[in-house]
Amino acid sequence: MKKKYAKLGEFTTLELMAVCGARAIKNGEVVFIGTGLPMIAAMLAKRTHAPNAKIVYEAGFIDSNAIDIALSIADSRLGYRASGAIGLIETLGLMLQGGHVDVGFVGAAQIDEYGNINTTYIGPFEKPNVRLPGSGGGNDIVSSAKRIVIIMTHEKRKMVKKLDYMTSPGFINGPGAREKAGLRGGGPSLVVTNLCQMDFDQQTKRIRLAAVHPGVSVEQVLEDSGFDLIVPKEVPTTELPTYEELKLLREIDPLGIYIPRTKA
Protein backbone atom coordinates (compact mmCIF):
# COMPACT_ATOMS: atom_id res chain seq x y z
CA MET A 1 0.00 0.00 0.00
CA LYS A 2 1.38 3.36 -0.97
CA LYS A 3 1.77 5.85 1.88
CA LYS A 4 -0.38 8.94 1.60
CA TYR A 5 1.32 11.91 3.22
CA ALA A 6 -0.58 14.72 4.86
CA LYS A 7 0.14 18.27 3.78
CA LEU A 8 1.59 21.06 5.91
CA GLY A 9 -1.30 22.61 7.85
CA GLU A 10 -3.18 19.32 8.16
CA PHE A 11 -1.43 18.25 11.37
CA THR A 12 -0.13 19.83 14.57
CA THR A 13 3.48 19.94 15.75
CA LEU A 14 2.65 17.60 18.64
CA GLU A 15 1.20 15.10 16.18
CA LEU A 16 4.39 15.27 14.14
CA MET A 17 6.50 14.80 17.29
CA ALA A 18 4.46 11.72 18.27
CA VAL A 19 4.96 10.32 14.77
CA CYS A 20 8.74 10.91 14.99
CA GLY A 21 8.77 9.10 18.34
CA ALA A 22 6.76 6.18 16.97
CA ARG A 23 9.08 5.80 13.99
CA ALA A 24 12.05 5.50 16.37
CA ILE A 25 10.60 2.22 17.71
CA LYS A 26 11.39 -0.98 15.83
CA ASN A 27 9.10 -4.00 15.74
CA GLY A 28 9.83 -6.48 18.52
CA GLU A 29 11.79 -4.06 20.67
CA VAL A 30 11.42 -3.73 24.42
CA VAL A 31 10.47 -0.09 24.99
CA PHE A 32 10.57 1.77 28.29
CA ILE A 33 8.30 4.81 28.37
CA GLY A 34 6.61 7.32 30.61
CA THR A 35 3.28 9.05 30.20
CA GLY A 36 2.63 11.98 27.89
CA LEU A 37 3.81 12.16 24.32
CA PRO A 38 6.09 9.05 24.54
CA MET A 39 3.08 6.95 25.55
CA ILE A 40 1.12 8.20 22.53
CA ALA A 41 4.16 7.51 20.31
CA ALA A 42 4.48 3.94 21.57
CA MET A 43 0.75 3.30 21.18
CA LEU A 44 1.00 4.56 17.59
CA ALA A 45 4.03 2.39 16.85
CA LYS A 46 2.14 -0.70 18.05
CA ARG A 47 -0.78 0.15 15.78
CA THR A 48 1.44 0.68 12.73
CA HIS A 49 4.87 -0.80 12.02
CA ALA A 50 5.74 -2.29 15.43
CA PRO A 51 2.83 -4.44 16.63
CA ASN A 52 5.21 -6.69 18.54
CA ALA A 53 6.96 -3.91 20.45
CA LYS A 54 6.78 -4.62 24.18
CA ILE A 55 5.85 -1.52 26.14
CA VAL A 56 7.08 -1.48 29.73
CA TYR A 57 6.14 1.12 32.35
CA GLU A 58 8.56 1.39 35.26
CA ALA A 59 5.85 1.21 37.93
CA GLY A 60 5.43 -2.44 36.93
CA PHE A 61 3.06 -2.83 33.98
CA ILE A 62 4.72 -5.06 31.37
CA ASP A 63 3.79 -5.40 27.69
CA SER A 64 0.87 -3.02 28.17
CA ASN A 65 -1.85 -2.79 25.52
CA ALA A 66 -3.69 0.17 27.00
CA ILE A 67 -6.70 1.50 25.10
CA ASP A 68 -7.33 4.51 27.33
CA ILE A 69 -4.95 7.40 27.97
CA ALA A 70 -3.15 7.17 31.30
CA LEU A 71 -2.16 10.17 33.42
CA SER A 72 0.31 8.35 35.68
CA ILE A 73 2.85 5.64 34.90
CA ALA A 74 1.16 3.71 37.71
CA ASP A 75 -2.31 4.28 36.19
CA SER A 76 -4.54 1.17 36.23
CA ARG A 77 -5.35 1.93 32.57
CA LEU A 78 -1.91 0.62 31.65
CA GLY A 79 -2.88 -2.77 33.08
CA TYR A 80 -5.25 -3.41 30.19
CA ARG A 81 -4.17 -6.66 28.50
CA ALA A 82 -0.68 -6.31 30.01
CA SER A 83 1.29 -9.53 30.35
CA GLY A 84 2.49 -8.67 33.84
CA ALA A 85 1.94 -6.29 36.74
CA ILE A 86 5.00 -6.56 38.94
CA GLY A 87 7.15 -3.81 40.47
CA LEU A 88 10.20 -1.57 40.25
CA ILE A 89 12.82 -4.14 41.14
CA GLU A 90 11.49 -6.17 38.21
CA THR A 91 11.27 -3.35 35.63
CA LEU A 92 14.15 -1.02 36.51
CA GLY A 93 16.33 -3.68 38.11
CA LEU A 94 16.02 -7.08 36.48
CA MET A 95 14.69 -5.95 33.10
CA LEU A 96 16.46 -2.62 32.51
CA GLN A 97 19.73 -2.94 34.42
CA GLY A 98 19.72 -6.61 33.45
CA GLY A 99 20.17 -5.43 29.86
CA HIS A 100 16.82 -6.33 28.26
CA VAL A 101 15.62 -2.84 27.28
CA ASP A 102 16.27 -1.69 23.69
CA VAL A 103 15.02 1.87 23.83
CA GLY A 104 13.94 4.26 26.56
CA PHE A 105 11.94 7.47 26.08
CA VAL A 106 12.50 10.38 28.44
CA GLY A 107 11.65 14.05 28.68
CA ALA A 108 13.94 16.89 29.75
CA ALA A 109 13.73 20.40 31.18
CA GLN A 110 17.26 21.09 29.89
CA ILE A 111 19.76 19.23 27.72
CA ASP A 112 23.31 20.15 26.79
CA GLU A 113 25.31 19.42 23.64
CA TYR A 114 26.36 15.97 24.91
CA GLY A 115 22.76 14.97 25.54
CA ASN A 116 23.06 15.22 29.33
CA ILE A 117 19.67 15.81 30.93
CA ASN A 118 18.30 17.94 33.76
CA THR A 119 14.92 17.14 35.34
CA THR A 120 15.71 18.27 38.90
CA TYR A 121 16.61 21.93 39.47
CA ILE A 122 16.36 25.21 37.57
CA GLY A 123 18.74 27.73 39.08
CA PRO A 124 21.55 27.13 41.56
CA PHE A 125 21.58 23.87 43.54
CA GLU A 126 21.76 25.69 46.90
CA LYS A 127 18.92 28.08 46.13
CA PRO A 128 17.00 26.89 43.08
CA ASN A 129 14.38 29.00 41.32
CA VAL A 130 12.26 25.93 40.57
CA ARG A 131 12.41 22.44 42.00
CA LEU A 132 11.40 20.02 39.22
CA PRO A 133 10.07 16.46 39.81
CA GLY A 134 13.52 14.81 39.94
CA SER A 135 14.90 11.69 38.34
CA GLY A 136 12.15 9.19 38.98
CA GLY A 137 13.32 6.30 36.82
CA GLY A 138 14.82 8.71 34.27
CA ASN A 139 18.43 8.35 35.38
CA ASP A 140 18.03 4.55 35.61
CA ILE A 141 16.66 4.40 32.06
CA VAL A 142 19.25 6.74 30.54
CA SER A 143 22.06 4.88 32.35
CA SER A 144 21.12 1.38 31.26
CA ALA A 145 18.93 1.23 28.11
CA LYS A 146 20.65 0.37 24.80
CA ARG A 147 19.55 3.70 23.32
CA ILE A 148 17.57 6.76 24.39
CA VAL A 149 15.05 8.99 22.66
CA ILE A 150 14.52 12.42 24.24
CA ILE A 151 11.29 14.29 23.49
CA MET A 152 11.07 17.96 24.53
CA THR A 153 10.20 21.49 23.44
CA HIS A 154 12.89 23.47 21.65
CA GLU A 155 13.75 26.68 23.50
CA LYS A 156 17.00 28.53 24.01
CA ARG A 157 16.73 28.22 27.82
CA LYS A 158 16.28 24.45 27.49
CA MET A 159 19.03 23.72 24.94
CA VAL A 160 21.87 25.00 27.08
CA LYS A 161 25.65 25.21 27.13
CA LYS A 162 25.73 24.18 30.79
CA LEU A 163 23.02 22.37 32.74
CA ASP A 164 21.89 23.71 36.13
CA TYR A 165 22.01 20.10 37.38
CA MET A 166 22.85 16.84 35.59
CA THR A 167 20.14 14.33 36.47
CA SER A 168 20.81 11.79 33.72
CA PRO A 169 23.97 11.07 31.76
CA GLY A 170 24.25 11.67 28.05
CA PHE A 171 27.80 11.41 26.71
CA ILE A 172 28.90 13.46 29.79
CA ASN A 173 31.85 15.42 28.34
CA GLY A 174 32.69 13.56 25.17
CA PRO A 175 33.92 10.31 23.65
CA GLY A 176 34.68 7.54 26.15
CA ALA A 177 33.19 9.42 29.14
CA ARG A 178 30.25 7.05 29.64
CA GLU A 179 32.55 4.04 29.56
CA LYS A 180 35.00 5.74 31.94
CA ALA A 181 32.16 6.48 34.37
CA GLY A 182 31.17 2.81 34.31
CA LEU A 183 27.94 3.13 32.33
CA ARG A 184 26.96 0.23 30.11
CA GLY A 185 23.87 1.62 28.37
CA GLY A 186 24.28 3.16 24.92
CA GLY A 187 23.23 6.74 25.72
CA PRO A 188 21.08 9.19 23.74
CA SER A 189 20.48 8.50 20.06
CA LEU A 190 17.70 10.87 19.04
CA VAL A 191 16.21 14.15 20.27
CA VAL A 192 12.76 15.05 18.94
CA THR A 193 11.58 18.65 19.42
CA ASN A 194 8.84 20.84 18.01
CA LEU A 195 11.36 22.21 15.47
CA CYS A 196 13.59 19.34 14.45
CA GLN A 197 15.21 15.99 15.09
CA MET A 198 18.78 15.80 16.34
CA ASP A 199 21.24 12.93 16.73
CA PHE A 200 24.83 12.66 17.95
CA ASP A 201 28.04 12.77 15.92
CA GLN A 202 29.85 9.42 16.24
CA GLN A 203 33.31 10.98 16.58
CA THR A 204 32.72 13.88 18.96
CA LYS A 205 29.50 12.66 20.65
CA ARG A 206 28.13 16.16 20.18
CA ILE A 207 24.58 16.95 19.18
CA ARG A 208 23.89 17.33 15.45
CA LEU A 209 20.92 18.47 13.41
CA ALA A 210 19.44 15.40 11.72
CA ALA A 211 16.29 16.85 10.13
CA VAL A 212 14.19 19.98 10.33
CA HIS A 213 10.41 19.69 10.50
CA PRO A 214 8.44 20.79 7.45
CA GLY A 215 8.21 24.59 7.34
CA VAL A 216 11.10 25.10 9.82
CA SER A 217 14.41 26.63 8.70
CA VAL A 218 17.89 25.70 9.94
CA GLU A 219 18.31 29.33 11.04
CA GLN A 220 15.22 29.08 13.24
CA VAL A 221 16.63 25.97 14.95
CA LEU A 222 19.97 27.68 15.55
CA GLU A 223 18.21 30.79 16.84
CA ASP A 224 16.35 28.72 19.45
CA SER A 225 19.38 26.68 20.56
CA GLY A 226 21.63 27.83 23.39
CA PHE A 227 24.32 25.27 22.57
CA ASP A 228 26.49 24.78 19.49
CA LEU A 229 24.73 22.49 17.09
CA ILE A 230 26.58 20.60 14.37
CA VAL A 231 24.85 21.40 11.08
CA PRO A 232 25.65 19.06 8.18
CA LYS A 233 25.87 20.42 4.62
CA GLU A 234 22.61 18.81 3.66
CA VAL A 235 19.80 18.89 6.24
CA PRO A 236 16.84 16.73 5.27
CA THR A 237 13.24 17.56 6.14
CA THR A 238 11.32 15.28 8.55
CA GLU A 239 9.11 12.82 6.67
CA LEU A 240 5.52 14.07 6.82
CA PRO A 241 2.95 12.13 8.84
CA THR A 242 0.64 9.92 6.80
CA TYR A 243 -3.14 10.23 6.90
CA GLU A 244 -3.21 6.77 8.45
CA GLU A 245 -0.90 7.85 11.29
CA LEU A 246 -2.95 10.98 11.96
CA LYS A 247 -6.21 9.01 11.98
CA LEU A 248 -4.75 6.54 14.49
CA LEU A 249 -3.36 9.33 16.70
CA ARG A 250 -6.80 10.90 16.91
CA GLU A 251 -8.27 7.52 17.84
CA ILE A 252 -5.59 6.96 20.50
CA ASP A 253 -6.13 10.34 22.19
CA PRO A 254 -9.73 11.23 21.27
CA LEU A 255 -10.09 13.77 24.09
CA GLY A 256 -6.85 15.51 23.18
CA ILE A 257 -5.31 14.96 26.61
CA TYR A 258 -1.73 14.93 25.35
CA ILE A 259 -2.32 16.13 21.80
CA PRO A 260 -4.86 18.96 22.08
CA ARG A 261 -7.01 19.28 18.96
CA THR A 262 -6.36 23.01 18.61
CA LYS A 263 -6.33 23.08 14.86
CA ALA A 264 -5.86 20.57 12.11
Added chain:
Amino acid sequence: MVEAAVEDKRITLKEAVKLVPDGAHLFWGGFGFQRPPMAFAHELVRQKKRNLTIYTCGSEMDIDILSGAYVVSHFELAFFAIEGIGLAPNIQRRIREGAIQIEDYTNLAMALRFFGGALGVPFMPLESMLGTDLLSKKKFRPKKAEVITCPFTGEKVVLVPSVRPDFSIVHVSRVDREGNAQIDGIKGEDIEGARAGKKLIVMAEEIVDTEFIRAQPDQTVIPNIYVTHVVECPWGSYPMMVYNYYDYDMEHIRMYYEQCKTEEGWQKYCNEYITSVDGHKDFLRKIGNDKLQKLKAKRPLPY
Protein backbone atom coordinates in the same frame (compact mmCIF):
# COMPACT_ATOMS: atom_id res chain seq x y z
CA MET B 1 -5.26 -31.61 67.24
CA VAL B 2 -5.04 -28.14 68.69
CA GLU B 3 -6.56 -25.50 66.45
CA ALA B 4 -4.51 -22.30 66.20
CA ALA B 5 -6.38 -19.19 67.22
CA VAL B 6 -6.54 -16.62 64.46
CA GLU B 7 -4.39 -13.71 65.55
CA ASP B 8 -6.11 -10.36 65.29
CA LYS B 9 -3.85 -7.42 64.42
CA ARG B 10 -6.60 -4.98 63.58
CA ILE B 11 -6.47 -1.46 64.98
CA THR B 12 -8.16 1.74 63.84
CA LEU B 13 -6.56 4.36 61.61
CA LYS B 14 -6.47 6.81 64.53
CA GLU B 15 -4.75 4.26 66.76
CA ALA B 16 -2.23 3.41 64.04
CA VAL B 17 -1.27 7.05 63.49
CA LYS B 18 -0.94 7.61 67.28
CA LEU B 19 1.88 5.04 67.26
CA VAL B 20 4.02 7.30 65.04
CA PRO B 21 6.02 9.73 67.20
CA ASP B 22 7.24 13.14 66.03
CA GLY B 23 10.58 12.79 64.25
CA ALA B 24 9.89 9.20 63.11
CA HIS B 25 11.25 7.81 59.85
CA LEU B 26 8.67 6.23 57.51
CA PHE B 27 8.69 4.14 54.37
CA TRP B 28 5.80 5.51 52.37
CA GLY B 29 4.05 3.02 50.07
CA GLY B 30 2.13 3.29 46.82
CA PHE B 31 3.54 4.51 43.54
CA GLY B 32 2.39 7.55 41.59
CA PHE B 33 -1.41 7.56 41.46
CA GLN B 34 -1.57 3.90 42.59
CA ARG B 35 -2.41 2.95 46.21
CA PRO B 36 -0.95 5.90 48.14
CA PRO B 37 -1.79 5.76 51.89
CA MET B 38 -3.82 8.97 51.54
CA ALA B 39 -6.07 8.36 54.57
CA PHE B 40 -2.94 7.85 56.70
CA ALA B 41 -1.56 11.17 55.41
CA HIS B 42 -4.79 12.97 56.38
CA GLU B 43 -4.70 11.47 59.88
CA LEU B 44 -1.03 12.45 60.32
CA VAL B 45 -2.12 16.01 59.55
CA ARG B 46 -5.07 15.83 61.95
CA GLN B 47 -2.84 14.55 64.75
CA LYS B 48 -0.34 17.37 64.01
CA LYS B 49 2.71 15.13 63.68
CA ARG B 50 5.97 16.99 63.03
CA ASN B 51 9.51 16.48 61.68
CA LEU B 52 8.90 13.15 59.95
CA THR B 53 11.38 11.80 57.42
CA ILE B 54 9.79 9.99 54.48
CA TYR B 55 11.44 7.47 52.17
CA THR B 56 9.68 6.63 48.91
CA CYS B 57 10.29 6.26 45.18
CA GLY B 58 7.67 8.56 43.73
CA SER B 59 4.60 10.06 45.37
CA GLU B 60 2.21 12.84 44.56
CA MET B 61 -0.75 14.55 46.24
CA ASP B 62 -0.25 12.51 49.44
CA ILE B 63 3.24 13.83 50.17
CA ASP B 64 2.26 17.29 48.91
CA ILE B 65 -0.39 17.36 51.66
CA LEU B 66 2.15 16.19 54.26
CA SER B 67 4.49 18.98 53.13
CA GLY B 68 1.79 21.64 53.14
CA ALA B 69 0.85 20.79 56.73
CA TYR B 70 4.48 20.83 57.96
CA VAL B 71 4.28 17.14 58.94
CA VAL B 72 7.45 16.19 57.02
CA SER B 73 10.80 17.94 57.25
CA HIS B 74 12.96 15.55 55.19
CA PHE B 75 12.40 13.39 52.13
CA GLU B 76 14.67 10.86 50.50
CA LEU B 77 13.03 10.08 47.18
CA ALA B 78 13.28 10.01 43.40
CA PHE B 79 10.22 11.85 42.14
CA PHE B 80 7.32 14.06 43.13
CA ALA B 81 4.71 15.88 41.06
CA ILE B 82 1.03 15.79 40.35
CA GLU B 83 1.55 13.66 37.23
CA GLY B 84 -0.26 14.74 34.11
CA ILE B 85 -1.07 18.11 35.74
CA GLY B 86 2.02 19.87 37.05
CA LEU B 87 4.55 20.38 39.84
CA ALA B 88 3.55 19.62 43.44
CA PRO B 89 2.44 23.08 44.67
CA ASN B 90 2.93 22.79 48.45
CA ILE B 91 6.33 21.10 48.16
CA GLN B 92 7.53 23.98 45.93
CA ARG B 93 6.46 26.48 48.56
CA ARG B 94 7.91 24.60 51.52
CA ILE B 95 11.27 24.18 49.74
CA ARG B 96 11.41 27.94 49.17
CA GLU B 97 10.63 28.52 52.87
CA GLY B 98 13.36 26.07 53.86
CA ALA B 99 10.79 23.96 55.74
CA ILE B 100 11.63 20.75 53.86
CA GLN B 101 14.79 19.26 52.44
CA ILE B 102 15.01 16.64 49.73
CA GLU B 103 17.81 14.16 49.15
CA ASP B 104 17.53 12.94 45.56
CA TYR B 105 18.02 9.38 44.40
CA THR B 106 16.61 7.40 41.47
CA ASN B 107 13.63 5.05 41.56
CA LEU B 108 15.87 1.99 41.27
CA ALA B 109 18.23 3.35 43.93
CA MET B 110 15.35 3.85 46.38
CA ALA B 111 13.81 0.44 45.61
CA LEU B 112 17.21 -1.18 46.20
CA ARG B 113 17.71 0.78 49.43
CA PHE B 114 14.46 -0.75 50.69
CA PHE B 115 15.51 -4.17 49.43
CA GLY B 116 18.82 -3.77 51.30
CA GLY B 117 17.03 -2.77 54.49
CA ALA B 118 14.71 -5.74 54.17
CA LEU B 119 17.65 -8.09 53.52
CA GLY B 120 19.54 -6.78 56.55
CA VAL B 121 22.61 -5.72 54.56
CA PRO B 122 24.03 -2.17 54.91
CA PHE B 123 24.13 -1.16 51.23
CA MET B 124 23.18 -2.21 47.71
CA PRO B 125 25.10 -1.84 44.42
CA LEU B 126 23.74 -0.44 41.15
CA GLU B 127 24.73 1.14 37.82
CA SER B 128 22.50 4.23 38.03
CA MET B 129 23.71 7.69 39.13
CA LEU B 130 27.22 7.19 37.68
CA GLY B 131 28.71 10.33 36.12
CA THR B 132 25.91 12.68 37.26
CA ASP B 133 25.11 15.29 39.92
CA LEU B 134 22.93 12.71 41.68
CA LEU B 135 26.23 11.22 42.75
CA SER B 136 28.26 14.40 43.33
CA LYS B 137 25.70 16.68 45.02
CA LYS B 138 23.89 16.11 48.30
CA LYS B 139 21.63 18.08 50.63
CA PHE B 140 21.64 16.69 54.18
CA ARG B 141 22.92 13.12 54.36
CA PRO B 142 26.53 12.91 55.63
CA LYS B 143 27.05 10.20 53.02
CA LYS B 144 24.66 9.75 50.12
CA ALA B 145 26.28 7.28 47.72
CA GLU B 146 29.77 5.96 47.00
CA VAL B 147 31.46 4.68 43.84
CA ILE B 148 33.65 1.65 44.30
CA THR B 149 35.59 -0.65 42.02
CA CYS B 150 34.14 -4.14 42.17
CA PRO B 151 36.65 -6.38 44.00
CA PHE B 152 35.76 -9.29 41.68
CA THR B 153 35.49 -7.76 38.19
CA GLY B 154 37.08 -4.31 38.45
CA GLU B 155 33.88 -2.63 37.21
CA LYS B 156 32.73 0.69 38.67
CA VAL B 157 29.61 0.40 40.75
CA VAL B 158 27.55 2.77 42.91
CA LEU B 159 26.70 1.82 46.49
CA VAL B 160 23.60 3.28 48.13
CA PRO B 161 22.84 2.95 51.85
CA SER B 162 20.05 0.59 52.89
CA VAL B 163 17.03 2.06 54.66
CA ARG B 164 15.61 0.66 57.88
CA PRO B 165 12.87 3.16 58.83
CA ASP B 166 10.89 3.07 62.11
CA PHE B 167 7.65 2.26 60.28
CA SER B 168 6.56 1.09 56.86
CA ILE B 169 3.12 2.28 55.79
CA VAL B 170 1.47 0.51 52.84
CA HIS B 171 -2.05 0.44 51.46
CA VAL B 172 -3.03 -2.87 49.84
CA SER B 173 -6.03 -4.43 48.14
CA ARG B 174 -6.97 -6.90 50.86
CA VAL B 175 -5.59 -8.44 54.00
CA ASP B 176 -6.76 -10.90 56.65
CA ARG B 177 -6.84 -10.16 60.38
CA GLU B 178 -3.44 -11.79 60.82
CA GLY B 179 -1.85 -9.50 58.23
CA ASN B 180 -1.51 -11.69 55.13
CA ALA B 181 -1.80 -9.17 52.31
CA GLN B 182 -2.62 -9.28 48.61
CA ILE B 183 -1.94 -6.48 46.11
CA ASP B 184 -3.77 -6.39 42.76
CA GLY B 185 -2.00 -4.71 39.85
CA ILE B 186 1.48 -3.23 40.11
CA LYS B 187 3.42 -3.49 43.34
CA GLY B 188 5.73 -0.50 42.81
CA GLU B 189 8.37 -0.76 45.56
CA ASP B 190 5.93 -1.98 48.22
CA ILE B 191 7.17 -5.58 48.42
CA GLU B 192 10.62 -4.46 49.56
CA GLY B 193 9.48 -1.28 51.33
CA ALA B 194 6.98 -3.15 53.50
CA ARG B 195 9.76 -5.43 54.75
CA ALA B 196 12.27 -2.63 55.33
CA GLY B 197 10.48 -0.99 58.29
CA LYS B 198 11.08 -2.01 61.91
CA LYS B 199 7.29 -2.01 62.23
CA LEU B 200 4.80 -2.49 59.40
CA ILE B 201 1.31 -1.02 59.29
CA VAL B 202 -0.83 -2.48 56.50
CA MET B 203 -3.90 -0.51 55.46
CA ALA B 204 -6.30 -2.34 53.15
CA GLU B 205 -9.36 -1.69 51.04
CA GLU B 206 -10.96 -4.71 52.66
CA ILE B 207 -10.38 -7.28 55.38
CA VAL B 208 -11.05 -10.81 54.18
CA ASP B 209 -11.38 -14.10 56.01
CA THR B 210 -8.07 -15.86 56.52
CA GLU B 211 -9.52 -18.91 54.70
CA PHE B 212 -9.89 -16.73 51.58
CA ILE B 213 -6.15 -15.99 51.72
CA ARG B 214 -5.21 -19.59 52.50
CA ALA B 215 -7.21 -20.91 49.55
CA GLN B 216 -4.86 -18.95 47.22
CA PRO B 217 -1.54 -18.54 49.05
CA ASP B 218 0.29 -17.73 45.80
CA GLN B 219 -1.48 -14.34 45.81
CA THR B 220 0.03 -13.28 49.14
CA VAL B 221 2.72 -10.65 48.60
CA ILE B 222 3.21 -9.70 52.27
CA PRO B 223 2.97 -12.68 54.67
CA ASN B 224 1.77 -11.92 58.22
CA ILE B 225 5.21 -12.58 59.72
CA TYR B 226 6.27 -9.04 58.71
CA VAL B 227 3.07 -7.29 59.77
CA THR B 228 2.66 -5.42 63.08
CA HIS B 229 -0.80 -3.88 62.60
CA VAL B 230 -3.70 -4.11 60.16
CA VAL B 231 -6.05 -1.20 59.43
CA GLU B 232 -9.30 -1.60 57.50
CA CYS B 233 -9.59 1.46 55.29
CA PRO B 234 -11.91 1.36 52.28
CA TRP B 235 -11.28 4.24 49.82
CA GLY B 236 -7.98 4.70 51.65
CA SER B 237 -6.25 6.13 48.54
CA TYR B 238 -9.07 8.43 47.39
CA PRO B 239 -8.81 10.74 45.37
CA MET B 240 -6.02 8.61 43.86
CA MET B 241 -6.65 5.03 42.60
CA VAL B 242 -6.60 1.39 43.69
CA TYR B 243 -6.38 -1.26 40.96
CA ASN B 244 -9.59 -3.30 40.63
CA TYR B 245 -11.30 -1.10 43.24
CA TYR B 246 -11.65 2.47 42.01
CA ASP B 247 -10.41 5.11 39.58
CA TYR B 248 -8.92 8.45 40.51
CA ASP B 249 -11.15 11.49 40.95
CA MET B 250 -9.53 13.82 38.44
CA GLU B 251 -11.99 16.61 39.22
CA HIS B 252 -10.90 16.60 42.88
CA ILE B 253 -7.20 16.33 42.06
CA ARG B 254 -7.40 19.26 39.63
CA MET B 255 -9.35 21.30 42.18
CA TYR B 256 -6.63 20.53 44.75
CA TYR B 257 -3.88 21.52 42.31
CA GLU B 258 -5.53 24.80 41.31
CA GLN B 259 -6.45 25.75 44.86
CA CYS B 260 -3.02 24.95 46.33
CA LYS B 261 -1.23 27.33 43.99
CA THR B 262 -1.65 29.85 46.81
CA GLU B 263 -1.00 29.33 50.53
CA GLU B 264 -4.49 30.61 51.33
CA GLY B 265 -5.99 28.12 48.90
CA TRP B 266 -4.09 25.28 50.50
CA GLN B 267 -5.14 26.36 54.01
CA LYS B 268 -8.74 26.39 52.84
CA TYR B 269 -8.43 22.90 51.32
CA CYS B 270 -6.69 21.54 54.42
CA ASN B 271 -9.34 22.94 56.71
CA GLU B 272 -12.29 21.89 54.56
CA TYR B 273 -11.22 18.33 53.72
CA ILE B 274 -8.76 17.32 56.45
CA THR B 275 -8.70 19.16 59.78
CA SER B 276 -12.38 20.02 60.10
CA VAL B 277 -13.56 16.45 59.38
CA ASP B 278 -13.71 13.85 62.11
CA GLY B 279 -11.65 11.09 60.53
CA HIS B 280 -11.65 9.16 57.25
CA LYS B 281 -15.32 8.12 57.30
CA ASP B 282 -16.39 11.71 57.79
CA PHE B 283 -14.13 12.73 54.86
CA LEU B 284 -15.83 10.12 52.64
CA ARG B 285 -19.24 11.38 53.76
CA LYS B 286 -18.17 14.86 52.66
CA ILE B 287 -17.12 13.55 49.24
CA GLY B 288 -20.47 11.79 48.96
CA ASN B 289 -21.54 8.30 48.08
CA ASP B 290 -22.77 9.25 44.59
CA LYS B 291 -19.32 10.44 43.62
CA LEU B 292 -17.61 7.35 45.06
CA GLN B 293 -19.99 4.93 43.34
CA LYS B 294 -19.17 6.54 39.98
CA LEU B 295 -15.46 5.93 40.56
CA LYS B 296 -15.82 2.23 41.33
CA ALA B 297 -13.90 0.01 38.90
CA LYS B 298 -16.01 -1.12 35.96
CA ARG B 299 -14.98 -4.76 35.84
CA PRO B 300 -13.54 -6.50 33.91
CA LEU B 301 -11.57 -3.24 33.52
CA PRO B 302 -9.39 -2.59 36.58
CA TYR B 303 -10.47 1.10 36.70
